[in-house]
Each structure stands twice: as structure tokens, then as C-alpha cells.
Amino acid sequence: MKKLTIILSLIILNSLISYSQNLKKDSRPNILFIMSDDHSYNAISAYNNHLIKTPNIDRIASEGMLFTNACVTNSICAPSRATILTGKHTHINGKIDNHMPFDTTQVTFPQLFQKAGYETAMFGKLHFGNSPKGVDDFMILPAQGDYINPDFITKKGDTTITGYVTDIITDLTINWLEKKRSKEKPFMMMYLHKAPHRPWWPSPEKFKEFSRKTFPEPATLFDDYKNRGTAAKTAEMNLLKHMTYSHDSKIRPETLADMEKVEPSIIEIKNGFYGPYGRANDEQRAKYEPILDSINDYFKANWPSMSDEEKMRWKYQRYMQDYLACISSVDDNIGRVLDYLEESGLAENTIVVYTSDQGFYIGEHGWFDKRFIYNESFKTPLMIRWPNIIKEGSTNNEMVQNLDFAQTFLEAAQIKAPDDMQGESLIPLLTGNNKKWTRDAVYYHYYEYPSVHMVKRHYGIVTKEYKLVHFYYDIDEWELYDRKKDPQEMNNVYNDSNYANLVKKLKMKLGKLRTKYKDSKELDQKYIEITK
Known part of the structure; x- marks a missing residue:
């Protein structure tokens, strides 16, 4: 009898220990949401490798699912981010454009994660609001932020960090994952890059590397819009006519002042060159100056004698050199984070998402920027990795939107989504149950x-x-x-x-x-x- 009592006691004790361990360890998946700003799907080699190779971003697709028809509800930065956070169209959350205020009574999905026991964090570019809701820890760029020696808003006040913004945001992210988060809780991390948002200032190393490259032109670079309506004909985003010399192409104001007349005449953005570049210290400038000298010397010697066609082509190459150099840094740094997840053992139970806040024109139709419902700005890159759930190397062509992210993350974390969210969870698509997906059209x-x-x-x-x-x-x-x-x-x-x-x-x-x-x-x- 005594022996039986001891055995029963040991069984009960083991059960209690097991129960206690299960209480301590929450097995729900971690979520790492990675978003860049204005990243064209045509500048990701998983979609199209004619411009750049992005091996680290491609890893997420090759180890998970690549979406070929992902799109946004409103192709502009702050409204897109508001839609992602709330799971609602911009006319509902109030952030219809970059100027209208966000309705702060709206519930964001990080708040729901925080309430459900997740540890939450946000590092990088939020774009609107100085105090993100529902995050335990954050360091965010004020407004658009800067590429060089950026300022950050924190719970303890503003701070400036010396270095290149893409590297710094990654450093902050890895530091939080490694040293600051609770190991007993699952996490929901928003890792948000400024790049490749205009004006495109690459790191000195990437600036040197990419300024020597030449890139293929899009077939529609010299589009005349003859079979389109008024909107396409009157938009002001043409590379030749609207992309500025100093702010965008890195022509020093002094170079322009030395030249008698520069055509086409374009109104320069105030402090467009020295606003971003003025933040560089002497050591950083020493690395930038030789490349800037080369660009400016060429421009001064050749621009006056170029035809409009030659000028358009030169501007396109300058644009791609800087834009793609910024993306190359994003890809390198995403590789650092993915490597950390593998080395730390976190990868196995972490959903990794890569997307952009919208698409972007990189010379198609002669344009830069976004805003239109036309493909290059309407469609956005999207790839999701979820080990043991998503079939590796799979592709999906259903019409999905940034409207769907919140409900997808909530369902994956076993958190009930509010009834007023307007998206649809992507879980059926991620798990191969495409027949359960009924949407055949999206609204913009x-x-x-x-x-x-x-x-x-x-x-x-x-x-x-x-x-x-x-x-x-x-x-x-x-x-x-x-x-x-x-x-x-x-x-x-x-x-x-x-x-x-x-x-x-x-x-x-x-x-x-x-x-x-x-x-x-x-x-x-x-x-x-x-x-x-």
C-alpha cells in the first residue's frame, strides 16, 4: 500500500511539473513582420531577377509561400500602414491620406496581441503617430526619418544614433530578440525599414558599388499614355520632368548654380540635398564625396548637350543605382535577422512575413512614386514562411490585400479578431485549403x-x-x-x-x-x- 502511494505521488508530481512547464511556455507561434517602404515587387529576384538579386528576401519565399497577386487598398504610405494595423479600409480608420489624422479610437492588432499575452515590439518606420499602441517596446523614426545618423522616438525620449538607418534598425531588432524580450512569452515583432523610400541615400559602400552599375530599362520607359485617360496624362511623376536634380539625382546645388541653364527646369525641394546629406559626419562624407564628385562632374560636362531621350536614360540609371543600392542593404540586413532566428532556435516556431507598404514605379510608364491602381503601385510583394505549416517553395495567385494581415496574424496566434475588421484571414491559403477562399475581387x-x-x-x-x-x-x-x-x-x-x-x-x-x-x-x- 505504501509503495502504491509513493507511485501515485510520483505520477501526480510529474503531472504537476509538466503542467507547470506548459503554463510557463506558451507554444503559440512568434510573428516577425518585416516591412520595407516603397519596395517594388519588380526589384525582388523572387519575382523578377532582371534588376537585382535579393537572396535573403528570397529565402522567405523559397522556404514558404510567394504571393503573386498581393495588393493594397490605397497605395500611399501612412494609409497603408493604418490599414495593416487595423484591418480596415482607410475611409473607416480615418487615415485616407498622409495628412488626415488617424482615428486613435481604432483598435490595432498589436493591442490585441499584447492583451492576449504576447510580448510586442516595433523598431523602424511607423510614419504616423509618436506613440504606437499595443507595443511593449519601441524605437521609431519621426515621420519619414533619415538614412544617415537617424533620430529615433523612444518611450524615454528622442535619441540620435550614428550610422546607416537600415543597419541600425536591424541592430535594434536583433538586440531586442536576443537580450530584451521575455523568453517565456511568444513575441510579435514589427521590423520596419525606411528604405527604399525617397530620397534614396544608400550606405557609402553600396553607393560606391551601385554607382558603377547599369540596369536594363523597362519597356514602357518612354510611354506616351495615348490610350489612357486624363489621370495618366496629367500625373506629375515623370523621371525627366519631375524627378529633381539635387534631392533625387545627387547633383549638388553648387553644381546647378555654376551651370547657366539646366533644362527641363524643375523646382527643387528646399534643403533637398543638404537636408539628408547634411547629417553625415566628416568620416562618412569622406566616403561619399568621391562618388558625388564623379556624378556631378559627369552631369556638368554632359547634360547641356544631351537630347531629352539621353537625359531620361541618365536619370533612370541614377535612380536605379540609388534605389537598388538601398534595397541591397535591406536584403543584407534581413539575412542577419534570419540567421539569428536559425542560430537561436527561434526559426522553427516563428512566422516570418515580408512585404512593403505598397508597390512603386521604377521607370515603368516613365514614372517614379506610386498612388495609382495600376499594377506597379497597386501590387505589393508578399511572402510568408511558417515552418511545418506552409509548404516550402509554394506560390499563390489569389487576390489578397494588406487588409488581410491583421486577421491572419490573429488567427495564427489563436486570438479572436474583432467583428468590425474587414479583411479575411489568409490561413486557408497558407495551409493549402484554397477551396475555402471565396474572394474573387478586391476594392481600392x-x-x-x-x-x-x-x-x-x-x-x-x-x-x-x-x-x-x-x-x-x-x-x-x-x-x-x-x-x-x-x-x-x-x-x-x-x-x-x-x-x-x-x-x-x-x-x-x-x-x-x-x-x-x-x-x-x-x-x-x-x-x-x-x-x-
Whole structure:
């Protein structure tokens, strides 16, 4: 009897120890959300390797799932981030453009993670608000932030860190993962890069490397927009006519002053060159100056005699050299974080997401920037790795949006999503249950007009096959693109009689989507009035 009592006692003790250990260790997955700013999917080799190789970003795709039809609800920085945080369209969360205030009563998904026992952190670029909600620890850039010796907002006040912003954000991220987080809790980390946002200042090493490279031109670099509407013809984002010499192409103001006349005449951004570059210390300047000398000497000697076509090509190369150099640093640093996850044993139970806040024009249609519903700005890179859940090397072409991120993360973490979120969890797609995915169209709405780049207000519906767009405010124009026959979106077929029945169907479907997402003509007018 005594022996039996001892055995039972040992069984109970082991059960209690096991139960205690399970209480201490939360087995829910960690989430590492990596986002860059203005990263074109055409500048990621997992999508297209004609410009740059991004082996570390590609690792996430090769070890997880690559989405080929991921897109945004509103292609501009702060509104996109507000949509990601809330799982709601911008007309609901209030952040319709970069100027309108975010509705701070909105619940963000980090708050829900924090409440559910996750440890949360955010390092890098938030873009709006100085005190992110729902994060236990943060160091964020004020507004757009700086590439060189950036300032950071922290819970303890502002601080400046010497170095290159992409390296620093990564240092902060790895330091938190290694030394600051609780080892007993799962984590939700937002690792947010400033790069490759304009103005593109690479690290000195990448600046030297990439300034010697030449890149292939996009087929539509010299687009004349003849088969498009007013919006494409009047947008102010042409490389030749609107990309500035100092702020963008690294021509010193002194160089321009020494030249009699520089055509085309472009209004320079105040402190556009020395605002960012003035932050460099003497040691950093010593590394930048030889490359800047080379660029400026060439420009001064050759620009006056160049044809417009030659000038366009020169500007494109200068743009790509700096833009892609910034991306190369992002890729290197993502590799550092992925390596840390592997070495620390965290990789096995960590969902890793890579995306951008939207797409970006890198010379397609002669443009830079974003804003349009057209593919290059509407589509965004998205890849997700989740060991033992997502099949390695898989690809998905369903219509998914940044609207869906919050609900996806919440479901993965076994946290109930609020009923007023408007996205759909991607878990069925991640686990191979594509039949459970019922969405066949997405809704888009852009508001920031009149404003920089002068892209007109528009909303639209996009399916895998077609894109129907309504431009409004100071015009009333419709456009329709056949995405299969015309992937570069060069021909508006809205008035083509062969598409007449399709237009009717898509308009009806667009109306249903506007109702579903609680958008309307009345709301359009409200935002017109309050943004005048």
C-alpha cells in the first residue's frame, strides 16, 4: 500500500511539473513582420531577377509561400500602414491620406496581441503617430526619418544614433530578440525599414558599388499614355520632368548654380540635398564625396548637350543605382535577422512575413512614386514562411490585400479578431485549403488629390482578369484594363463594345463591394469637403 502511494505521488508530481512547464511556455507561434517602404515587387529576384538579386528576401519565399497577386487598398504610405494595423479600409480608420489624422479610437492588432499575452515590439518606420499602441517596446523614426545618423522616438525620449538607418534598425531588432524580450512569452515583432523610400541615400559602400552599375530599362520607359485617360496624362511623376536634380539625382546645388541653364527646369525641394546629406559626419562624407564628385562632374560636362531621350536614360540609371543600392542593404540586413532566428532556435516556431507598404514605379510608364491602381503601385510583394505549416517553395495567385494581415496574424496566434475588421484571414491559403477562399475581387480607393504628384482621386475593382477604375473629383472618367491580354495596362478598353457587357457586370460588382466595405458617394463627398 505504501509503495502504491509513493507511485501515485510520483505520477501526480510529474503531472504537476509538466503542467507547470506548459503554463510557463506558451507554444503559440512568434510573428516577425518585416516591412520595407516603397519596395517594388519588380526589384525582388523572387519575382523578377532582371534588376537585382535579393537572396535573403528570397529565402522567405523559397522556404514558404510567394504571393503573386498581393495588393493594397490605397497605395500611399501612412494609409497603408493604418490599414495593416487595423484591418480596415482607410475611409473607416480615418487615415485616407498622409495628412488626415488617424482615428486613435481604432483598435490595432498589436493591442490585441499584447492583451492576449504576447510580448510586442516595433523598431523602424511607423510614419504616423509618436506613440504606437499595443507595443511593449519601441524605437521609431519621426515621420519619414533619415538614412544617415537617424533620430529615433523612444518611450524615454528622442535619441540620435550614428550610422546607416537600415543597419541600425536591424541592430535594434536583433538586440531586442536576443537580450530584451521575455523568453517565456511568444513575441510579435514589427521590423520596419525606411528604405527604399525617397530620397534614396544608400550606405557609402553600396553607393560606391551601385554607382558603377547599369540596369536594363523597362519597356514602357518612354510611354506616351495615348490610350489612357486624363489621370495618366496629367500625373506629375515623370523621371525627366519631375524627378529633381539635387534631392533625387545627387547633383549638388553648387553644381546647378555654376551651370547657366539646366533644362527641363524643375523646382527643387528646399534643403533637398543638404537636408539628408547634411547629417553625415566628416568620416562618412569622406566616403561619399568621391562618388558625388564623379556624378556631378559627369552631369556638368554632359547634360547641356544631351537630347531629352539621353537625359531620361541618365536619370533612370541614377535612380536605379540609388534605389537598388538601398534595397541591397535591406536584403543584407534581413539575412542577419534570419540567421539569428536559425542560430537561436527561434526559426522553427516563428512566422516570418515580408512585404512593403505598397508597390512603386521604377521607370515603368516613365514614372517614379506610386498612388495609382495600376499594377506597379497597386501590387505589393508578399511572402510568408511558417515552418511545418506552409509548404516550402509554394506560390499563390489569389487576390489578397494588406487588409488581410491583421486577421491572419490573429488567427495564427489563436486570438479572436474583432467583428468590425474587414479583411479575411489568409490561413486557408497558407495551409493549402484554397477551396475555402471565396474572394474573387478586391476594392481600392485613393484620395490624396490635389497634392504632390497630382494623381487624381479614384476607386476601383480588380479581379485576376480585369480592372475597372473610376476617376472622380475634377473629372468623371472610367477605365477598364484586360489584365490577361494587356498586362502592362497600356490600353483602356472601357469604350470598346466587345467589353460592354463586362463593364455592366463589373460596375454592379463594384457597387456591391462599396456597400460591403461601407464606402459611398456620400463618404466620397465628405472627404472632398474636409480635405479642401
